[in-house]
Amino acid sequence: MSQKHSVVICDDHGIVREGIKQVLASNPALEVVGEAANGLEGLALISKLRPDVVVTDITMPEMNGIDMTRELTKEFPDIRVVILSVHSRKTFIMEALKAGARGYVLKDSAGEKLLDAVQAVLDGDSYLDSPVAGHIVDEFVKMPSASEPAAGGGGETLTDRERQILSLVVEGFSNKQIAEKLFLSPKTVDNHRAKIMSKLGRRDVIGLVKYALATGLVDPDTWGR
Amino acid sequence: MSQKHSVVICDDHGIVREGIKQVLASNPALEVVGEAANGLEGLALISKLRPDVVVTDITMPEMNGIDMTRELTKEFPDIRVVILSVHSRKTFIMEALKAGARGYVLKDSAGEKLLDAVQAVLDGDSYLDSPVAGHIVDEFVKMPSASEPAAGGGGETLTDRERQILSLVVEGFSNKQIAEKLFLSPKTVDNHRAKIMSKLGRRDVIGLVKYALATGLVDPDTWGR
DNA sequence: GGGTAAATGAGGTGGACACCTCATAGAGGG
DNA sequence: CCCTCTATGAGGTGTCCACCTCATTTACCC
Incomplete structure (x- = not known):
């Protein structure tokens, strides 16, 4: 019998963290071990707690969720990240996935999808919310064999x-x-x-x-x- | 004892609605009887269900929470409205209160504040989240005389x-x-x-x-x- | 091992701007 | 008629920033 899987939540809004916690609580195999209100806090907390999964918003002060994910997966490749965002735009999704996130769920969606996503990344799978998945498919279809998409639109890629x-x-x-x-x-x-x-x-x-x-x-x- | 108080929730994000529902569930005297994802849906639902309290976001598609509140309190003055928003700007708060909302809670705040706010409006009181209350106080302090423009540094009218x-x-x-x-x-x-x-x-x-x-x-x- | 790129840091220069006081002229209100 | 508000303009001072070159360390790639 495996023990509980630990989860850290990052979101700058207390109410949203509360909601995520309650949704995750309906799966007894999950335990929320910490919460952070921005990416920097999140990184500190995560490197201390080493959770199995991180559920994070994108838009946060100090450091956003995508940058946090990038740092995170570089240092702790075993930690799975599920992005929970209001954004369904291609650029966000692409950036999130390139940064190492394995799950992407829209805040519009029901809580059940978040549970599915967490379960999926714990199993080593990926999970994309259906509207999100549609965008990604579009993207790959349009891409012949491009070397670097240079996301960010402008021209050059920022580090x-x-x-x-x-x-x-x-x-x-x-x-x-x-x-x-x-x-x-x-x-x-x-x-x-x-x-x-x-x-x-x-x-x-x-x-x-x-x-x-x-x-x-x-x-x-x-x-x- | 008195029967349960009914609540309708309006927010365009499923996860947030979930969170609000879970927070409210910790008060057994409250019952969430309906949810809507925008102001128009909300109005329809509310005029059908006639809840005691409405908890609503401001930013929503179709019709925002403030306009909804305005319509609502015009038609059903007995229904209490609690605004739950990310915005701490004076203009939003003033508009919300002028529209007839009796409670204003920031999403940054803990879920407990929302419970307090709902309880307060049910008692016929008003409830303002503390950072919000600060802004309102600023506003009233500024009103009596404009003799001290430099001191407050708050919002004044531009020419x-x-x-x-x-x-x-x-x-x-x-x-x-x-x-x-x-x-x-x-x-x-x-x-x-x-x-x-x-x-x-x-x-x-x-x-x-x-x-x-x-x-x-x-x-x-x-x-x- | 040499090339390249990123991150760190320093030096200096000029310009834009934030902040201060002061002055004048017209509009509008008591 | 004065008083306030607004718009206009000037003086000066200090800070931050845009832009330049140069140097060092680390790291990755061929």
């Missing part, structure tokens, strides 16, 4: 670090604040920033914000709070 | 010129470009800009962009590219 810093810039943090947050020199942040702008062909912060909103790096709905 | 310049700033134009466009001295634009920031209590361009998007000064859909 992990660059995306992370970009999202902090767009949140409104200054170079100095970002440097303190990430334990870097302000000069390093400046350099990353310059690289980002050169890659994206933008000349100011507003251009970066537009890029971030257009590509969904930040959520247009909750960003403007 | 036409200020709004015009703000929208150009948010579009990404520099002070110099705006000056040329409006046949002004760059210094004048700078002064307006300073006044705007002082009025809105923001310290950088990103703050201005957030304000403009949140208040609809620029169109979130077309702005991003």
Whole structure:
């Protein structure tokens, strides 16, 4: 008899975490061992707790769910990630899967789908919500043998670090604040920033914000709070 | 004892509805009698079921939660409405209260607050989540006299010129470009800009962009590219 | 092992901007 | 008629940032 499978939940809204917890509770083989409100918190918690599965939102302050997933699967390839998001756009799904997520469920869907997804990734399978699966199929059909899709739309691909810093810039943090947050020199942040702008062909912060909103790096709905 | 109080839930995300239901289930005096995924559905359902309380999101397709509340309280003044939202902006809260909502809880908050809010409105009271209450207090403090503009730094009314310049700033134009466009001295634009920031209590361009998007000064859909 | 890319960091320069005071001129209200 | 609000403009100061070059370390790939 195998013991319970541990789950960590990441979402910036308390009510949503509550909902996920309650949904997962209906499967007695699952145990929620921790919760985090953003990607950075999540990473810290997960590397401490080493859960079997992580259920995470995409749009979160500090660090988004996709960047977190990317870090996570790099360091702990055994941990399965299920993305639970409001976004059904192809770019999100592609990014999430490339980052290493094995499950993708829309928040519109019933709780049962989340349970199925968690079960699937625990079995080593993948699970895509049906509207999501449709988009992915479209994508592969359209792709002949492309080398690099260069997701993010703009032109060049940003590195992990660059995306992370970009999202902090767009949140409104200054170079100095970002440097303190990430334990870097302000000069390093400046350099990353310059690289980002050169890659994206933008000349100011507003251009970066537009890029971030257009590509969904930040959520247009909750960003403007 | 009195019989159970009936509740209808409106939210466009299944998982969130699930969460709300589970939270409310911990109070045995409450019974969720129906769910809707948008305001129109909600209105139809509510006029059929006549629940004691409605718990609703703001952002929903077809009809948003505030418009729904307005219709609702006009037709059925006895039905209490609790808003459950991600938005902590004053404008949302004020609109919701003016529309007739008696409770306002942020999704960031713990589920317990929602239970308290539902209990409060059932008792005929009002309930405002603490960060929300803070904003409302700001609003009333600001009202009696505008003699102290610098102190609060809260939301004040912009003049036409200020709004015009703000929208150009948010579009990404520099002070110099705006000056040329409006046949002004760059210094004048700078002064307006300073006044705007002082009025809105923001310290950088990103703050201005957030304000403009949140208040609809620029169109979130077309702005991003 | 050499090439390439990413991440880190430093130096310097100029420009844009946030923040301050001050001044003037017109519109509107008591 | 004064008083306030708005719009216009100027002066100055300091900070942050965009843009440049250069250097080091790590890592991955052929």
